Amino acid sequence: MVYVTRRERFNAAHRLFKAEWSDEKNYEVFGKCSNPNWHGHNYELFVTVKGKVSGETGFVVNLKDLSRIIREHIISKVDHKNLNIEVDFLQDKFVSTEIIVKSIWEQLEHQVKLLGAQLHCIKLTETENNYVEYYGE
Amino acid sequence: MVYVTRRERFNAAHRLFKAEWSDEKNYEVFGKCSNPNWHGHNYELFVTVKGKVSGETGFVVNLKDLSRIIREHIISKVDHKNLNIEVDFLQDKFVSTEIIVKSIWEQLEHQVKLLGAQLHCIKLTETENNYVEYYGE
Amino acid sequence: MVYVTRRERFNAAHRLFKAEWSDEKNYEVFGKCSNPNWHGHNYELFVTVKGKVSGETGFVVNLKDLSRIIREHIISKVDHKNLNIEVDFLQDKFVSTEIIVKSIWEQLEHQVKLLGAQLHCIKLTETENNYVEYYGE
Amino acid sequence: MVYVTRRERFNAAHRLFKAEWSDEKNYEVFGKCSNPNWHGHNYELFVTVKGKVSGETGFVVNLKDLSRIIREHIISKVDHKNLNIEVDFLQDKFVSTEIIVKSIWEQLEHQVKLLGAQLHCIKLTETENNYVEYYGE
Amino acid sequence: MVYVTRRERFNAAHRLFKAEWSDEKNYEVFGKCSNPNWHGHNYELFVTVKGKVSGETGFVVNLKDLSRIIREHIISKVDHKNLNIEVDFLQDKFVSTEIIVKSIWEQLEHQVKLLGAQLHCIKLTETENNYVEYYGE
Amino acid sequence: MVYVTRRERFNAAHRLFKAEWSDEKNYEVFGKCSNPNWHGHNYELFVTVKGKVSGETGFVVNLKDLSRIIREHIISKVDHKNLNIEVDFLQDKFVSTEIIVKSIWEQLEHQVKLLGAQLHCIKLTETENNYVEYYGE
Numbered sequence: 001m002v003y004v005t006r007r008e009r010f011n012a013a014h015r016l017f018k019a020e021w022s023d024e025k026n027y028e029v030f031g032k033c034s035n036p037n038w039h040g041h042n043y044e045l046f047v048t049v050k051g052k053v054s055g056e057t058g059f060v061v062n063l064k065d066l067s068r069i070i071r072e073h074i075i076s077k078v079d080h081k082n083l084n085i086e087v088d089f090l091q092d093k094f095v096s097t098e099i100i101v102k103s104i105w106e107q108l109e110h111q112v113k114l115l116g117a118q119l120h121c122i123k124l125t126e127t128e129n130n131y132v133e134y135y136g137e
Numbered sequence: 138m139v140y141v142t143r144r145e146r147f148n149a150a151h152r153l154f155k156a157e158w159s160d161e162k163n164y165e166v167f168g169k170c171s172n173p174n175w176h177g178h179n180y181e182l183f184v185t186v187k188g189k190v191s192g193e194t195g196f197v198v199n200l201k202d203l204s205r206i207i208r209e210h211i212i213s214k215v216d217h218k219n220l221n222i223e224v225d226f227l228q229d230k231f232v233s234t235e236i237i238v239k240s241i242w243e244q245l246e247h248q249v250k251l252l253g254a255q256l257h258c259i260k261l262t263e264t265e266n267n268y269v270e271y272y273g274e
Numbered sequence: 275m276v277y278v279t280r281r282e283r284f285n286a287a288h289r290l291f292k293a294e295w296s297d298e299k300n301y302e303v304f305g306k307c308s309n310p311n312w313h314g315h316n317y318e319l320f321v322t323v324k325g326k327v328s329g330e331t332g333f334v335v336n337l338k339d340l341s342r343i344i345r346e347h348i349i350s351k352v353d354h355k356n357l358n359i360e361v362d363f364l365q366d367k368f369v370s371t372e373i374i375v376k377s378i379w380e381q382l383e384h385q386v387k388l389l390g391a392q393l394h395c396i397k398l399t400e401t402e403n404n405y406v407e408y409y410g411e
Numbered sequence: 412m413v414y415v416t417r418r419e420r421f422n423a424a425h426r427l428f429k430a431e432w433s434d435e436k437n438y439e440v441f442g443k444c445s446n447p448n449w450h451g452h453n454y455e456l457f458v459t460v461k462g463k464v465s466g467e468t469g470f471v472v473n474l475k476d477l478s479r480i481i482r483e484h485i486i487s488k489v490d491h492k493n494l495n496i497e498v499d500f501l502q503d504k505f506v507s508t509e510i511i512v513k514s515i516w517e518q519l520e521h522q523v524k525l526l527g528a529q530l531h532c533i534k535l536t537e538t539e540n541n542y543v544e545y546y547g548e
Numbered sequence: 549m550v551y552v553t554r555r556e557r558f559n560a561a562h563r564l565f566k567a568e569w570s571d572e573k574n575y576e577v578f579g580k581c582s583n584p585n586w587h588g589h590n591y592e593l594f595v596t597v598k599g600k601v602s603g604e605t606g607f608v609v610n611l612k613d614l615s616r617i618i619r620e621h622i623i624s625k626v627d628h629k630n631l632n633i634e635v636d637f638l639q640d641k642f643v644s645t646e647i648i649v650k651s652i653w654e655q656l657e658h659q660v661k662l663l664g665a666q667l668h669c670i671k672l673t674e675t676e677n678n679y680v681e682y683y684g685e
Numbered sequence: 686m687v688y689v690t691r692r693e694r695f696n697a698a699h700r701l702f703k704a705e706w707s708d709e710k711n712y713e714v715f716g717k718c719s720n721p722n723w724h725g726h727n728y729e730l731f732v733t734v735k736g737k738v739s740g741e742t743g744f745v746v747n748l749k750d751l752s753r754i755i756r757e758h759i760i761s762k763v764d765h766k767n768l769n770i771e772v773d774f775l776q777d778k779f780v781s782t783e784i785i786v787k788s789i790w791e792q793l794e795h796q797v798k799l800l801g802a803q804l805h806c807i808k809l810t811e812t813e814n815n816y817v818e819y820y821g822e
Contacts, residue, residue: 002509003544011264013150013175016332029331031338032217038150039217040177042264048544057440058427058507063541064442082174096332098276127148127179130337133277139783140818153606166605168612194714195701195781200815201716233606235550267611270551285812287698287723290469303468305475306765312698313765314725316812356722370469372413401696401727404474407414407459422675424561424586448630449561451588453675493585538559538590564743577742579749644743646687678748681688 003120004060005048008070010079013040014095038082044125045074047108051117061115069111074104097126101134109136140257141197142185145207147216150177151232175219181262182211184245188254198252206248211241234263238271246273277394278334279322282344284353287314288369312356318399319348321382325391335389343385348378371400375408383410414531415471416459419481421490424451425506449493455536456485458519462528472526480522485515508537512545520547551668552608553596556618558627561588562643586630592673593622595656599665609663617659622652645674649682657684688805689745690733693755695764698725699780723767729810730759732793736802746800754796759789782811786819794821 015038016030026034033039047070051060077087083095089103101122112119125131152175153167163171170176184207188197214224220232226240238259249256262268289312290304300308307313321344325334351361357369363377375396386393399405426449427441437445444450458481462471488498494506500514512533523530536542563586564578574582581587595618599608625635631643637651649670660667673679700723701715711719718724732755736745762772768780774788786807797804810816 001546001548002512003546004509005542005544007540009264011176011178013177029336035217035219035223037219037222038175038177039148039219040150040175041148042179053507053509053513058505058510060509060543062440080169080172080176082172082176085174086172094332096327098278098327098334099332101276102327127146129281131279132334133279135275135277137275138820138822139786140820141783142816142818144814166610190781190783190787195779195784197783197817199714231606233601235552235601235608236606238550239601266555268553269608270553272549272551274549283812285724285726287725303473309765309767309771311767311770312723312725313696313767314698314723315696316727354717354720354724356720356724359722360720368469370464372415372464372471373469375413376464401694403418405416406471407416409412409414411412420675422587422589424588443628446628446630446634448633449586449588450559450628450630451561451586452559453590491580491583491587493583493587496585497583538557577747642743644738646689646738646745647743649687650738677692679690680745681690683686683688685686 001050002053002060003048003050004063004066004117005046006063006066006070008045008047008067008075010043010045010075011040012043012078012081012083013038014083015039016094016096018094038084041126043078045070045104046121046123046125047104047112047119048121048123049112049115049117050120054116061112061117065115066112069108069115073107073111097124097130097132098134100124101132105134105136138187139190139197140185140187141200141203141254142183142258143200143203143207145182145184145204145212147180147182147212148177149180149215149218149220150175151220152176153231153233155231175221178263180215182207182241183258183260183262184249184256185258185260186249186252186254187257191253198249198254202252203249206245206252210244210248234261234267234269235271237261238269242271242273275324276327276334277322277324278337278340278391279320280337280340280344282319282321282341282349284317284319284349285314286317286352286355286357287312288357289313290368290370292368312358315400317352319344319378320395320397320399321378321386321393322395322397323386323389323391324394328390335386335391339389340386343382343389347381347385371398371404371406372408374398375406379408379410412461413464413471414459414461415474415477415528416457417474417477417481419456419458419478419486421454421456421486422451423454423489423492423494424449425494426450427505427507429505449495452537454489456481456515457532457534457536458523458530459532459534460523460526460528461531465527472523472528476526477523480519480526484518484522508535508541508543509545511535512543516545516547549598550601550608551596551598552611552614552665553594553669554611554614554618556593556595556615556623558591558593558623559588560591560626560629560631561586562631563587564642564644566642586632589674591626593618593652594669594671594673595667596669596671597660597663597665598668602664609660609665613663614660617656617663621655621659645672645678645680646682648672649680653682653684686735687738687745688733688735689748689751689802690731690806691748691751691755693730693732693752693760695728695730695760696725697728697763697766697768698723699768700724701779701781703779723769726811728763730755730789731806731808731810732789732797732804733806733808734797734800734802735805739801746797746802750800751797754793754800758792758796782809782815782817783819785809786817790819790821 016033017026153170290307291300427444428437564581565574701718702711
């Protein structure tokens, strides 16, 4: 079993807030991340897959394919977008980094299987000081 | 003459567009950066000042002071904000990185003088692939 | 189960040596790290916690709280300090990176529980070429 | 159990291709990585070992020793070399990153044991966007 | 005058040697960089241009255009190539980093002018420890 | 004229304080950097030299030589040392980053000339947020 990781990047706007809370409550819990006029990040997405090394290609997966499915199913939908408003797989979800990584996992799990490998980890870096990881369970 | 650089960071939303242009023209020139629902970045701001080394303190400027004026005059106004809407020193300006660095220069030039040094360069990194520098002229 | 990591930094002096050994033996085992006049590092501390994502906040833990306990229980005690002399939770301990991570774990394990999560990993980077991780067992 | 990681670097040329395939088939699968005139990378190798912390030295392993065996058994053989042609432990192997990490594992597993620890992970970074990890099984 | 920098990357093989020298002389001067079987690097290319900020677009140059000319005139020719053999603008040249930056300058100077700006600096990073800059004179 | 930069690193302890000042005054000006028990940093030193590209070697300077003089005249004297006490070329000097870069310039200026090039800049990074540059005047 070998683990292969591909990094892709996207720049997006978002806001942490709950509609059912007052502005004060939102600010108390989410601080400046609740700014009504949005803020944004350069997100770094690390997708790790695992599998056996193919005797034919020497690869777990061809990185061209791994990159392609990440771009098609994730990056094209989130890059230069507003995560609260414009992303189909985040509709009606709260856009904390925790919930984003779980949502990305759902989008990619089957696609990675189609490449003959298994999704192992979704890691998302929001700033140089914070990142979140999800292993599917 | 010694040059001292302090890095500070901020996360903000913005959008590149001109109100007098059609959406098509905006998209043609600014691409996905013109997204009406905004996008955002982790900006890295490098402020370089120059001056003589003080015989008293061994400093050109005390970094505590340099950091303080950057935070007070810039970071507190742009961090977790929308650069198109919420920043006093960017009002009615187009928020390209080029114009942001010039605007930051204007905010800091006098403040650095009050510390006994001279502003030398404002550098702003928008992504790991792009940055802009301004030397005041 | 989602994993959330917060990075904090500190700059400290230390020295690797055993009082019961001769200077020669100390130098033979610890090399220049045994320098009697100390040396120092920019340490990077990565604290990873795990837990369920709260339906209320969308968080495993609020990063403001995670950052606060790391600063209060660790950074305020080690930043710009001498690790051999000044740190209460390192008293009478050998200050190898291995022992520091175990000691940091002891300081934070209960504090993370009070936030409703579980401490998963303490990682400490001493230089760009070396880091140590501890998972509590 | 504490985990200690040492990074070492090497710069090498290589090429992905299978002699039994046509040039077209090689290009189709391996793309520009199959260039007959080679290309190359700055590889970053992260070797993670695990073990108990010695009561005598405060170390899992002395990093001087860990660095020495990595340099002696790996770096001296691959740095500024052609991975397809010149490396004894890669002879007759396909030089994908997946197969390189498994081959490095075989070279180091016993050497780490001689230091009194256990090899835990071989991680190899090929570009800032790709890396591969192997845990020995 | 504002300065705008774009980073692009390429991975290439090369070798430092002079045909008119013996292998011994080549090794004495160029060390392991003279390895007859080549070695390689992940090169990072920083292209800095300068100019006035356009009242129309808020840009010195549109980064899409700057990126396009770098990719068309440089990256497409050097990425996953052998710098000694395959690059038209390096034919019959010695491929030290010094000479590569001068050659890249020659390729881009006119192209940058066509974008309405002025080429200011070509910087090429060979490893994390070495880089070379050329300002055109 | 081409500019070549070599990075070298050192880890050292130091303290900012003036013997003629009270502890209170030292703390007021230098903050926690005045800690009597020292603190330390991973310093990154960037030495930039400039010169003509040799027709014989294709180099401004051979990086092996540049690295050698930096290690011999600087790194061997400061690495794993106490900058206030143990460094000949810092004797009786205040060890602010500003004064360290000027002192390193004095050590290297003539040595670089012996290599046939000219010292252009000494840059010293103290943390990821601060660095200082000196150009010799």
